[in-house]
Amino acid sequence: MLRDAADALEAAYDVIVAGAGTGGCVVAGRLAAAGLSVLLVEAGPPDTADPAIADAGAWVGLLGGPCDWGYAYAPAPEVAGRAIAIPRGRVLGGSSSINAMLWNRGHPSDYDGWAAAGATGWDFASVLPYFRRAEDWEGGETPLRGAGGPLRIETSHDPHPVARALLAAAAERGMPVLADANGPDNAGAALANLNKRGARRWSVVDGYIRPLAGDPKLTILTGATVLGLLVSGSVCSGLRLGLERGIAEVRARREVVLTLGAIGTPALLMRSGIGAPADLARLGIAPRHALPGVGQNLQDHPLLMGINFSARAPLGPVRDNGGGAQLNWRSRPGLRAPDLHAFVVQGPHAGPEIAATADLSGPVFAVSPGLMGSTSVGSLRLESAESDGPITLRPNFLAEPADRAALAGAVDTILDLADTAAFRDLGAVPLTPARRLGRSEADAFVARACSTFFHTCGTCAMGTGPAAVVDPALNLHGVAGLRVADASVIPTIPTGNTQAAVVMIAERAADLIRNAAG
Numbered sequence: 184m185l186r187d188a189a190d191a192l193e194a195a196y197d198v199i200v201a202g203a204g205t206g207g208c209v210v211a212g213r214l215a216a217a218g219l220s221v222l223l224v225e226a227g228p229p230d231t232a233d234p235a236i237a238d239a240g241a242w243v244g245l246l247g248g249p250c251d252w253g254y255a256y257a258p259a260p261e262v263a264g265r266a267i268a269i270p271r272g273r274v275l276g277g278s279s280s281i282n283a284m285l286w287n288r289g290h291p292s293d294y295d296g297w298a299a300a301g302a303t304g305w306d307f308a309s310v311l312p313y314f315r316r317a318e319d320w321e322g323g324e325t326p327l328r329g330a331g332g333p334l335r336i337e338t339s340h341d342p343h344p345v346a347r348a349l350l351a352a353a354a355e356r357g358m359p360v361l362a363d364a365n366g367p368d369n370a371g372a373a374l375a376n377l378n379k380r381g382a383r384r385w386s387v388v389d390g391y392i393r394p395l396a397g398d399p400k401l402t403i404l405t406g407a408t409v410l411g412l413l414v415s416g417s418v419c420s421g422l423r424l425g426l427e428r429g430i431a432e433v434r435a436r437r438e439v440v441l442t443l444g445a446i447g448t449p450a451l452l453m454r455s456g457i458g459a460p461a462d463l464a465r466l467g468i469a470p471r472h473a474l475p476g477v478g479q480n481l482q483d484h485p486l487l488m489g490i491n492f493s494a495r496a497p498l499g500p501v502r503d504n505g506g507g508a509q510l511n512w513r514s515r516p517g518l519r520a521p522d523l524h525a526f527v528v529q530g531p532h533a534g535p536e537i538a539a540t541a542d543l544s545g546p547v548f549a550v551s552p553g554l555m556g557s558t559s560v561g562s563l564r565l566e567s568a569e570s571d572g573p574i575t576l577r578p579n580f581l582a583e584p585a586d587r588a589a590l591a592g593a594v595d596t597i598l599d600l601a602d603t604a605a606f607r608d609l610g611a612v613p614l615t616p617a618r619r620l621g622r623s624e625a626d627a628f629v630a631r632a633c634s635t636f637f638h639t640c641g642t643c644a645m646g647t648g649p650a651a652v653v654d655p656a657l658n659l660h661g662v663a664g665l666r667v668a669d670a671s672v673i674p675t676i677p678t679g680n681t682q683a684a685v686v687m688i689a690e691r692a693a694d695l696i697r698n699a700a701g
Contacts, residue, residue: 192404194433195421195434196433196434196435197221198222198438199221199224199435199438199439199440200214200439200440201409201422201442201451202409202441202442202444202447202448203223203224203276203277203405204277204443204444204669205278205387205689206444206692207277207442207443208223208387208388208390208391209689211391211392211401212333212390212401213693215401216395216400218400219696219697219700220402223392223402224422225274225277225403225405226405226407227250227273227405229274229405230275230386230388233249233250236276236386237383238382238384239379239381239384240501240504240505242282242505243505245270247268250272252446254574255269255576256269256577256578256635257575259579261579261580261582263627263630267580268634268635269637271444271446271637275392275403277387278682279682280386280388283504284377285375285504285526286334286365286376286682287679289684290369290679291307292307293675294306297674297675301646303647305645313691313694314683314686314687315329316329318336319333319335320336320376321338327367328363335379335385336376336378337380338376339377339503341502342503343498343499343502343503343507343529345498345529345609346374346375346508347508348609349527350374350605351603351605352600353371353510355603355604356599356603360372360373365683369511370513370520371510371512372509372511373508373509373510375503375506378682407424409443410422410424410454412455412665413432413434414455414472418662419438419439419664420434421433437696438666438699439666440666440667441668442669444670444671445640446574446642448642448669448671449563450478453466453468453477453478454570456468456471457477457659458470458474459473459474459477466568467568474661476643476649476651478642479650480642481561481563481576482559482561482639483557483578483636483638483640484555484636484638485557485580485581485586485590485633486553486634487552487553487590487629487634488533488537489549489616490549490551491532491537491547491549492547492609492614493546493612493614494546494609494610494611495609496546501530505529506527508526508527510524515589520556522555522678523552525550525552525597527548527549527551530547531543531547534631547614552594553636554589555677555678555679556678557580558586559582561578561579562577563576580635581630581633594625594628595619636680638670638681640670640676641670641673641676643672644674646674652667666692669688670688672688673685
């Protein structure tokens with residue numbers, strides 16, 4: 184049942200889930216359906232607060248608004264001294280309620296890499312059942328896809344002309360055209376898998392929470408800030424919450440699950456005295472438990488906003504999520520998985536630095552590439568012990584020369600599309616950049632165009648080594664009664680959008696919690 188923050192809370196619940204984003208809604212919904220009493224806590228409002236949330240084509244207008252935490256990556260010389268906005272959902276459903284709805288698992292070998300790095304039991308064969316369990320794939324059940332699950336997944340039923348052109352252009356360039364972007368291999372062009380039902384977004388709230396409306400086992404508390412963990416010795420027993428009426432404490436009879444995301448979860452741990460002792464001492468926080476990996480290993484996928492084309496004539500209204508098709512390819516032979524990804528945009532796509540270099544009015548579209556095999560790793564740093572204090576986020580985009588070289592090559596690959604019959608049929612003329620670039624020019628363009636896919640992860644990495652924060656059962660190392668089930672536990676970023684990986688993690692977390700509860 185949905186409770187307002189002004190309502191009285193029960194003293195204890197079987198499980199408390201902190202953060203009602205992608206991971207939190209999955210965990211809470213599955214556990215409540217299994218008969219455990221669950222409190223799901225969210226700082227933001229219900230997802231009905233803005234009608235645009237339900238509109239699959241309106242998500243861009245949600246970024247930077249009241250349902251967005253408003254984070255940004257710190258300026259860095261590698262990205263021409265710019266801060267880069269990193270939208271994160273501050274609303275029931277979290278980023279699942281404001282994102283572009285893409286459902287990409289990445290390459291199967293990504294998860295084999297997790298297992299090899301110490302996340303035992305998280306190889307692809309082991310996690311595939313959890314991907315399939317979540318899915319209601321429009322194509323029906325297959326050995327790789329699920330049907331009848333909570334999350335509706337569709338491709339465009341009437342692709343936009345730009346989406347159709349990308350598929351045709353890829354075929355003309357000798358690249359595979361895939362029947363399913365989440366098939367056995369993701370190299371090639373495909374219609375995008377989207378979490379939508381027709382023109383409506385289908386978020387984790389739709390899939391996992393709304394079917395439990397009125398169920399007394401599920402209490403959802405919106406407008407509540409998680410101020411800290413209740414820890415005694417080496418046991419976590421609950422949360423301290425900031426409500427409109429004051430501060431409250433609530434206890435978990437079985438365990439607390441952190442699903443505040445790759446920014447919120449490590450920040451809460453550090454503010455609760457769990458992290459690197461030197462970092463905690465710098466902020467005047469009394470150390471409770473030393474875990475030096477908290478806030479480290481930050482990873483994201485760099486995206487280039489800025490490869491725009493003019494078209495001969497208007498291309499029609501926005502369809503689907505404003506895109507609809509994608510392309511994966513390898514920057515060089517011999518790579519285990521495609522490391523480059525591009526998607527179409529049914530209009531201009533550029534930050535202010537690139538937009539200032541050309542007229543992007545009129546019929547314009549974009550094909551935006553990014554690096555899914557990025558190797559640069561950054562960190563999260565608290566600047567205050569206060570719950571609303573500033574956080575410095577450094578992804579170290581383009582810090583590795585190989586990352587810069589791969590993205591510079593991606594610019595040429597996208598410009599090659601202009602020489603295909605499919606793009607000539609649209610009257611496509613490159614605008615930004617307007618021509619092929621020399622190496623130094625390409626490096627400068629990449630630095631000015633670099634943005635993010637909004638795939639922040641890795642800051643409480645799963646594993647067994649000294650830098651690991653959670654074990655392969657998602658338990659926090661050294662603290663009983665506390666689990667993490669969000670993007671922060673990802674040890675190495677997959678070569679795809681992270682939403683599907685987070686849902687899979689949360690599905691498995693629910694199983695682990697149920698099994699522990701007997």
